[in-house]
Amino acid sequence: MADLSGPEPAIAEISSWPGYLETPLWSLTGLARHFGVASIHYKDESGRFGPELASFKALGAPYAVFRLLAAEIKAKTGKDASSDELRNGKYRSITGALTVCVATDGNQGRGLAWGARQFGCRCVVYVHEHVSAARVAAIERFGATVVRVPGAYEDSVARVNADAAAQGWHIVTSTASHGYAGRPRDVMQGYMTMVEESLRQLPNGDRPTHLLMQGGVGSIAAAVFTGYFNAFRGQSPRFILVEPEEADCLFQSARAGRPTPAAGSLRTIMAGLACREVSPSAWSILQWLTNDFVTITDALAEEAMRELARGRNGDRKIVAGESAVGGLAVLMLAKYDASLRQALGLDDRSRVALFGCEGATDPEAYRRITGISPGVRPQDPS
Ligand SMILES: Cc1ncc(COP(=O)(O)O)c(C=O)c1O
Known part of the structure; x- marks a missing residue:
């Protein structure tokens, strides 16, 4: 099983970075009333390290880049480099020769491009042909080279594997199929920052049931x-995992009882969730902890984005991207599907x-779906 023990060093490191702020945990009482549940708490990653990053992904890959570069410096000089020293370019002669991809x-x-820029190494990012121009531009803004690969996600994975092997580059990913070289443990340890924040932020006594x-x-x-x-x-709460219908590798794996590819086309607006294969190390945890696997349509995800953008019954208005709303989408489904509500054990407690x-x-996609420009932050209730 993947080892996620001892995330404290990762959390301490990331919390020391310039610009680090806890992201908020909102209590959505209007929405809870609407769905007939006692409370809803929503961890809002839309402001994580500012609008150019705006997701938890800014925690994992950058931390893995820091660890990778620090290890290379240690091997070459015997010194323990701090993230400040990397940022100040003290070891640029070593880090500048390294490429992450x-x-x-x-x-x-x-996230990877941002980490590479901060800590002073090169970065090459491979995207498949359906990744939007806005997403490519956002990566290039951090100085990474973007290579567009014809075909689907798997084709970009095959290409990065081949190029990294040929060039001696370092793949950084949470998917353990690259073995330790992919540094999945570091990436997941970085993610634990978001998890620990949310646990600290839960109001006393409000232990989640779901x-x-x-x-x-x-x-x-x-x-x-x-x-x-x-x-x-x-x-512990009931753990419910939500995926797009067209990218259901975890659902299929649960059915088969072993890692199994997604059955769908991978064509979904939920770009961050459009994966063919599970991460084996993640699967080794999820197969034990997950209680329910649910898939949702794109149309439902869009409706959930609009719900959060509007703010129900005086709730705060929240900017949530396509890959952020699967959990809410399941609550929406369960409101009108009594058998699903019962199957998930949802009730007024x-x-x-x-x-x-x-x-x-993807600001363009957000505007198209919600009718709101994400630059104009939805107003808080007055
Ligand atoms: C916003 C968002 N949520 C969820 C995920 C899925 O994360 P994982 O691939 O670790 O399941 C991603 C992946 O890119 C993402 O960008």
Whole structure:
């Protein structure tokens, strides 16, 4: 099983970075009333390290880049480099010769490019042909080279594997299929920052009964479920994993009882979740902890984005991207589907935790779906 113990060093490191701020955990009382549950808490990653990053992905890959570069410096000089020293270019002669790379639908590449720029190494990001121009531009803004690969996500993965092997580059990913070289443990340890923040922010006594989390390869869900399982032990919430219908590798794996590819086309607006294969290390956790696997349509995700943008019954208005709303989408489904509500054990005593893992990371798409320009932050209730 993947080792997620001892995330404290990762959390301490990331919390020391310039611009670090806890992201908020909102209590959505209007929405809770609407869905007939006792409470809803929503961890809002839309402001994570500012609007150019705006997702939890800014925690994992940059931390892995820091660890990778620090290890290379240690091997060459015997010294323990701090992140400040890397940022100030003290070891640029070593780090500048190193290249990190990844195949991504967007947020992972953005986080990696930001980490590489901060810590002073080169970065090459591979995107498949359906990744939007806005997502590519956001990666390039951090100085990374973007390579567009014809075909789907798998084609970009094959290409990054081949190029990294040929060039001696370092792949940084949460998917353990690259073995330790992919540094999945570092990436997931970085994610634990979001998990620990949310646990600290829960109001006293509001132990969640249900935790709904979106899944791509499963790494962030594995980190969140592990954190909540360890925090609440015998009383951990019901863990519900949500995926796009067209990218259901975790659902298919649960059905088969072993890692199994998604059956769908991977064509979904939920770009961050459009993955064919599970991460084996994430799966080794999720197969034990996950209670329910649910898939949703794009249309439902769009409706959930509009729901959060409007703010129900005086709730705060929240900017949530396409990959952030799967959990809320399941609550929407369950409101009108009594058998689903019953199957998930949802009732008026349920205390629900949701993770909104990104803001408007594709501003064009956000505007098209909600009718709101993400530059103009939806107003708080007066
Ligand atoms: C906003 C968002 N949520 C969830 C995920 C899925 O994360 P994982 O692939 O670790 O399951 C991603 C991945 O890019 C993402 O960008």
